Amino acid sequence: MEAGFPVWAKDELARKMAETGADGCPVRDVLSQVSGKWSTLLMMALSGGALRFAELKRVTPDISQRMLTKTLRDLQRDGFITRTVFPSKPPKVVYELTDTGRSFLVPFSALVQWSLDYHEIIRASRRDFDEDSDLGEEDA
Amino acid sequence: MEAGFPVWAKDELARKMAETGADGCPVRDVLSQVSGKWSTLLMMALSGGALRFAELKRVTPDISQRMLTKTLRDLQRDGFITRTVFPSKPPKVVYELTDTGRSFLVPFSALVQWSLDYHEIIRASRRDFDEDSDLGEEDA
DNA sequence: CAGTATCCGCCGAGATACTG
DNA sequence: CAGTATCTCGGCGGATACTG
Numbered sequence: 001m002e003a004g005f006p007v008w009a010k011d012e013l014a015r016k017m018a019e020t021g022a023d024g025c026p027v028r029d030v031l032s033q034v035s036g037k038w039s040t041l042l043m044m045a046l047s048g049g050a051l052r053f054a055e056l057k058r059v060t061p062d063i064s065q066r067m068l069t070k071t072l073r074d075l076q077r078d079g080f081i082t083r084t085v086f087p088s089k090p091p092k093v094v095y096e097l098t099d100t101g102r103s104f105l106v107p108f109s110a111l112v113q114w115s116l117d118y119h120e121i122i123r124a125s126r127r128d129f130d131e132d133s134d135l136g137e138e139d140a
Numbered sequence: 141m142e143a144g145f146p147v148w149a150k151d152e153l154a155r156k157m158a159e160t161g162a163d164g165c166p167v168r169d170v171l172s173q174v175s176g177k178w179s180t181l182l183m184m185a186l187s188g189g190a191l192r193f194a195e196l197k198r199v200t201p202d203i204s205q206r207m208l209t210k211t212l213r214d215l216q217r218d219g220f221i222t223r224t225v226f227p228s229k230p231p232k233v234v235y236e237l238t239d240t241g242r243s244f245l246v247p248f249s250a251l252v253q254w255s256l257d258y259h260e261i262i263r264a265s266r267r268d269f270d271e272d273s274d275l276g277e278e279d280a
Numbered sequence: 281c282a283g284t285a286t287c288c289g290c291c292g293a294g295a296t297a298c299t300g
Numbered sequence: 301c302a303g304t305a306t307c308t309c310g311g312c313g314g315a316t317a318c319t320g
Contacts, residue, residue: 125219
């Protein structure tokens with residue numbers, strides 16, 4: 001247990017995570033945003049300031065129309081971003097992070113940084129694992 | 141932009157996240173573990189110390205056999221946990237967090253804490269959103 | 281420009297039954 | 301006890317076409 005890493009109040013967090021009540025546990029509920037393929041990427045894109053629909057699409061080249069719309073609506077619904085319509089012609093819609101959204105990016109950015117730091121280690125671990133499992137295979 | 145939250149080096153992180161190279165960007169690659177339904181829960185369960193297969197199953201009641209096995213293998217492959225087999229009869233297999241796994245839980249726990257802190261706010265935001273969209277509906 | 285609507289494939293995940 | 305092996309389903313996400 002004394003592997004150089006501090007012991008947080010994790011026992012309690014672990015219990016909280018396991019609380020799978022009738023309507024789902026709070027943690028999974030919120031973290032489902034993280035799991036979405038585009039939610040976090042769009043929020044990161046908005047971290048530099050407000051952007052309109054087409055701009056978000058441009059800075060996120062491989063997202064589909066459908067998913068862009070849907071993800072933005074979900075983020076708005078959860079209060080991570082605001083959606084402001086300027087009824088011009090053609091219309092102009094601007095998306096912007098809320099305080100909640102910005103606040104989310106603080107712990108999330110730490111996780112992104114972690115994944116950058118450990119990416120190589122993890123890739124190496126995978127290679128080792130896959131090689132070892134190959135050793136036992138005598139295919140036809 | 142001066143909403144009370146600091147401006148990290150997020151611009152660079154955002155760019156890193158957008159790097160969707162041929163074999164996928166490093167961030168999404170690593171964060172796919174987070175999105176898995178059980179990976180993080182199992183790691184949290186192991187944060188208190190090593191556990192064997194049946195024990196993990198007991199503390200995670202609604203996981204299926206299949207998913208428990210699969211998730212554990214994925215975590216092992218990525219180097220988050222170790223798997224140690226004691227060739228007794230009946231067999232005994234013990235799972236334990238690696239240093240990488242423990243290190244992951246540091247930023248991740250912050251995110252869990254955040255989701256606990258903001259859960260109510262988010263639920264409220266959803267209610268507002270859903271009510272407002274109901275207003276415009278004159279169903280048959 | 282900023283969306284909807286529709287169709288469809290993939291795969292994460294559950295349920296169940298079997299094995300060393 | 302600690303797994304495999306199959307079958308199945310829901311839903312995320314992509315592609316394409318249409319609209320105010």
